[in-house]
Amino acid sequence: MSPSNGIQTVALAGVGNIGSPLAFEFLENGLTLSILTRDTSKADLKQYAEKGANLVQVDYSSEAQLTQALRGIDVVVSTLPSGSDDQEKNLAKAAKQAGVKLFVKSEWGLDYDAPNMEPVNPMIASKMQLRVELKEVGPPIFVVSNGLFATLAFSSFLGSLDAATRKAVINGNSAQKFSLTAFEDVARFTRLAITRLPIPPAGSSRVLRVQGFAASFDDLIATAEQVGGNKFEVAHKSYESVADKQLEPSLEGLIAWLLASLSDGRGLLPQDKLTHDEVGFKPSVDIRKTVETVLKA
Structure with a gap:
């Protein structure tokens, strides 16, 4: 289907975990894709180049160079990592100078705008403050809230579920459901959103919410046991073991905040505010497919 809002050209900043499926x-x-890269x-x-992407070398500290790189681009999609506030601000300012219509800000996670989101880790607070600043200096903004990237539930980053050893360490309420979405579903949703939704007014932002499925750690463990045929050894720790650390301004504090959020309900997107129908999206990856992917890996 052709874009209904005129979006044809995309510049992508970052091709990591979510940037790569977005690119493909x-x-x-x-869509005509330019990938911004330092090298x-x-x-x-x-x-990506073999599939038709333009590789554009940029210096994120140079607003002038970024502006030149973004000439003729309709939408900039940022997947720059935490700690890249200055680079993302330069990117947004350059986007506005270049006449870019829309800026997709790098947040990709829980719904930071949810009424129950407090308290937030300082690194998350920084992202929220940056959004305020970008509205003043850049094009209109889309933010994609997708819950937890589905396979990260079993990653060493989170440290809760280990599919290889069949061990689990759960902090707090293991029955609390939270939102999970596969990388490829987030990418497809984002593509549909940027090509079908109306562009917000200048100086504004809009949060778009997507969920592949909702599950608890109990659900994930039960599915992994069913699919893999082996029981998990489960250890339980108190909610306070992570909640007490969630405001530390460090990566450890950020992970503690995320684990606390998954345990106390902050990790569940508001089910009545999902943007699926508006963009014509249906998830393709459910809990079983996620677990099968993890176990094969």
């Missing part, structure tokens, strides 16, 4: 989603659905000679960028 854009390329496979007829166009990186071997892992070849796969």
Whole structure:
């Protein structure tokens, strides 16, 4: 389907965990893609160039260079990591100077705008403050809230479920459901949103909410046991073991905040505010498919 809002050209900043599926989603659905990178000679960028992406070398500290790189671009999609506030601000300012219509800000996670989200880790508070600043200096903003990336529930980053050893460490309420969405579903939702939704007015932002499925750690463990045929050894820790650390301004504090949020309900997107119907999206990856992917890996 052709874009209904005129979006045809995309610049993507970052091709990591979510940036890579976004790149392939854009390329496979007829959008013209430029990938912004500090080094166009990186071997892992070849796969995108072979599918038609333009590799554009940029210096994120140079607003002038970024502005030149963004001439003729309709939408900038940022997946820059936490701690890149200055670079993302330069990118947004350059986008406005270049006439970009829309800026998708790098948040990709829980619904930071939810009424029950307090308290927030300082690194999350920084993201929220940056959004306020970007509305003043950049194009209109979309933010995608997708809950937890589904396979990260079993990652060493989170440290809760280990599919290889069949061990689990759960902090707090293991029966509390939270939102999970596969990388590929987030990418498809984002592509649909940027090509179908009306562009917000200048100086504004809109939060778009997408969920692949809702599950608890109990649900994930039960599904993994069913699919893999092996029981998990489960250890339980108190909610306070993470909640007491969740305001520390560090990566450890950020992980504690995330684990506390998954335990106390902050990790569940408001089910009546999902943007699925508006963009014509249906999830393709459920809890079983997620677990099968993890166990195969």
